[in-house]
Amino acid sequence: MRIVAEHLSYVYNARSPFATKALDDVSLTIEEGEFFGIIGHTGSGKSTFVQHLNGLLRLPSSLKRRKKKDGVVLTVGEFDLTSKKTDFRALRRHVGMVFQYPENQLFAETVFEDVAFGYKNFADKKPERDEVERAVREAITAVGLDYGAVKDMSPFDLSGGQKRRVAIAGVIVTSPEILVLDEPAAGLDPLGKREVMALLHKLKESKCKTVIVVSHDMDEIAENCTNVAVFSDGKVKDVLPPAELFKRTEELFSLGLDVPLTAKLTLALKQRGVEIDCDYTMEDFVAKVLAKRGNVC
Amino acid sequence: MLKDVSFGQYYPVKSFVHNLDPRLKILFLIGYIVAIFLAKEFLALGACALVLVFAVFIARIPFGKVMRAVKGILFLVLFTAVINVFFHGGSAVYWDGPAVLWEWKIFRVTQAGIMFSAFLVLRLFLLVICSSLLTYTTTPVSLTDGIESLLTPLKWVRFPVHELALIMSIALRFIPILMDETERIMNAQKARGAMLDSGGPAKRVKAIVPVLIPLLLSAFHRADELGDAMDARCYSGGKNRTKYKKLRFSWRDLLAAVLLAALIAGVVVMRYFPVFPL
Numbered sequence: 388m389r390i391v392a393e394h395l396s397y398v399y400n401a402r403s404p405f406a407t408k409a410l411d412d413v414s415l416t417i418e419e420g421e422f423f424g425i426i427g428h429t430g431s432g433k434s435t436f437v438q439h440l441n442g443l444l445r446l447p448s449s450l451k452r453r454k455k456k457d458g459v460v461l462t463v464g465e466f467d468l469t470s471k472k473t474d475f476r477a478l479r480r481h482v483g484m485v486f487q488y489p490e491n492q493l494f495a496e497t498v499f500e501d502v503a504f505g506y507k508n509f510a511d512k513k514p515e516r517d518e519v520e521r522a523v524r525e526a527i528t529a530v531g532l533d534y535g536a537v538k539d540m541s542p543f544d545l546s547g548g549q550k551r552r553v554a555i556a557g558v559i560v561t562s563p564e565i566l567v568l569d570e571p572a573a574g575l576d577p578l579g580k581r582e583v584m585a586l587l588h589k590l591k592e593s594k595c596k597t598v599i600v601v602s603h604d605m606d607e608i609a610e611n612c613t614n615v616a617v618f619s620d621g622k623v624k625d626v627l628p629p630a631e632l633f634k635r636t637e638e639l640f641s642l643g644l645d646v647p648l649t650a651k652l653t654l655a656l657k658q659r660g661v662e663i664d665c666d667y668t669m670e671d672f673v674a675k676v677l678a679k680r681g682n683v684c
Numbered sequence: 685m686l687k688d689v690s691f692g693q694y695y696p697v698k699s700f701v702h703n704l705d706p707r708l709k710i711l712f713l714i715g716y717i718v719a720i721f722l723a724k725e726f727l728a729l730g731a732c733a734l735v736l737v738f739a740v741f742i743a744r745i746p747f748g749k750v751m752r753a754v755k756g757i758l759f760l761v762l763f764t765a766v767i768n769v770f771f772h773g774g775s776a777v778y779w780d781g782p783a784v785l786w787e788w789k790i791f792r793v794t795q796a797g798i799m800f801s802a803f804l805v806l807r808l809f810l811l812v813i814c815s816s817l818l819t820y821t822t823t824p825v826s827l828t829d830g831i832e833s834l835l836t837p838l839k840w841v842r843f844p845v846h847e848l849a850l851i852m853s854i855a856l857r858f859i860p861i862l863m864d865e866t867e868r869i870m871n872a873q874k875a876r877g878a879m880l881d882s883g884g885p886a887k888r889v890k891a892i893v894p895v896l897i898p899l900l901l902s903a904f905h906r907a908d909e910l911g912d913a914m915d916a917r918c919y920s921g922g923k924n925r926t927k928y929k930k931l932r933f934s935w936r937d938l939l940a941a942v943l944l945a946a947l948i949a950g951v952v953v954m955r956y957f958p959v960f961p962l
């Protein structure tokens with residue numbers, strides 16, 4: 388499913404002294420099969436944008452009336468999210484959403500029950516027990532946990548990283564076509580971060596066609612993403628593949644963003660007169676550097 | 685959305701009413717409520733209403749906000765009004781026509797009943813609007829400061845005034861945070877297909893569990909953290925603590941007090957020398 392957003396704006400607490408403009412005329416297209424990254428400083432509207440993708444935030448009705456005039460478009464595959472008649476439940480089955488700190492949504496007595504929650508909710512009729520079990524087993528295994536060991540445990544007895552995995556399992560259990568994750572690695576240790584990103588890769592290959600990830604970790608973005616949207620103050624500055632994006636190191640710094648280690652090294656080498664043209668994955672960078680060295684020596 | 689719940693929501697603009705001393709505002713509220721209940725006829729209640737409309741106007745609270753407060757008790761008010769119309773049964777005549785307009789078994793609609801119901805409705809509305817005016821124009825912190833200050837005499841009988849005020853201010857402080865949290869958790873569960881706003885009552889109660897449990901957990905967690913943080917800074921009771929913001933009376937307070945005193949006096953006079961008795 389393809390995601391198209393055009394001229395999308397969103398104001399929190401509109402028409403009150405608390406009004407904050409979180410999205411300002413955002414236009415974006417995300418093709419099926421992308422590993423799409425979203426970066427931007429805090430408060431730039433990343434979370435607000437992704438929450439639109441499964442209808443948790445909707446266009447305010449005042450905007451709807453002006454929709455035609457302003458050309459506001461928001462579609463996910465066949466679903467037109469600017470319309471009131473959209474079946475949001477069906478949409479949410481196709482668009483899985485993992486929120487920031489998803490472990491805060493755990494509630495059931497056992498890991499099994501918690502992961503099964505989404506599956507049962509989205510089933511059209513009451514699913515058979517072994518059908519549920521198969522889906523839950525698959526999801527728990529997919530996030531790299533031992534099904535037999537954790538299924539009867541209380542989710543609250545798990546470690547932070549394990550809780551996060553269970554929470555992710557609770558979302559992918561319905562095999563959504565599009566998986567959206569809001570800072571899935573926030574607050575994890577380096578190993579946990581690597582594991583979560585590896586997990587996303589695995590999911591993309593097996594279960595979910597499109598993965599959209601909001602992240603502050605530029606190394607992960609450089610390694611994984613096919614395209615990156617840069618948000619700043621509710622606007623989309625640019626949508627570029629990482630290889631193009633991280634060439635503009637200074638610009639990213641001025642937006643209060645970081646660049647991956649490879650981009651920093653490229654810059655440092657450039658200042659010493661060595662031009663490296665890589666796509667900013669560590670592997671490519673090392674290969675290019677070695678090639679350069681071969682030429683010099 | 686949840687944040688539209690207007691109870692206890694401070695409305696941040698600068699105005700004459702916002703700047704009044706919170707202690708006095710609390711006393712004004714009490715005084716005003718007394719006035720409402722002393723009023724025995726429409727003229728007196730109308731005067732009260734006029735004063736309140738004026739206060740809302742200079743407080744620069746938008747009309748919609750005020751109406752939202754009223755909406756909360758609309759059902760209760762209408763219910764009371766309907767009951768009173770049917771069961772009041774008084775015999776006074778207020779306009780040309782029979783005293784009893786309609787009668788069936790124990791139900792009797794009279795002119796007096798209609799007037800009384802209207803009076804009641806107005807009184808309840810005023811009650812709600814004036815209370816919400818206080819919370820719209822006073823931050824929770826100064827509200828509790830005011831309450832603490834007003835309750836100070838109770839310290840003589842060893843009543844834990846400071847602790848009470850602290851509990852109140854913490855509770856008020858956490859309402860918006862918990863609202864945010866609730867919204868976040870609701871969104872997360874909705875994303876997992878929970879239908880939180882449809883289905884019959886039984887279904888809805890069951891649907892609350894996935895929201896309530898994470899919410900309680902996080903509330904307890906927060907309480908723990910707050911307790912630890914207070915401990916770490918050696919927080920201990922009210923003794924010898926000084927205030928960051930000292931409460932002070934000003935000319936505004938005097939002006940408002942005079943206005944309210946005039947209103948109460950007027951209402952009391954009308955109570956003994958009614959103009960259009962109800």
Ligand SMILES: Nc1ncnc2c1ncn2[C@@H]1O[C@H](COP(=O)(O)OP(=O)(O)OP(=O)(O)O)[C@@H](O)[C@H]1O
Nearest residue numbers: 399400407409427428429430431432433434435436
């Ligand atoms: N529920 C809300 N109510 C009111 N304002 C909000 C709400 N959520 C976000 N905002 C405001 O909208 C703006 C965008 O917030 P958003 O959460 O989308 O940013 P973000 O890019 O996800 O930031 P972060 O990296 O910190 O998660 C911010 O200014 C924020 O204060």
Ligand SMILES: [Mg+2]
Nearest residue numbers: 433434487569
């Ligand atoms: Mg965010």
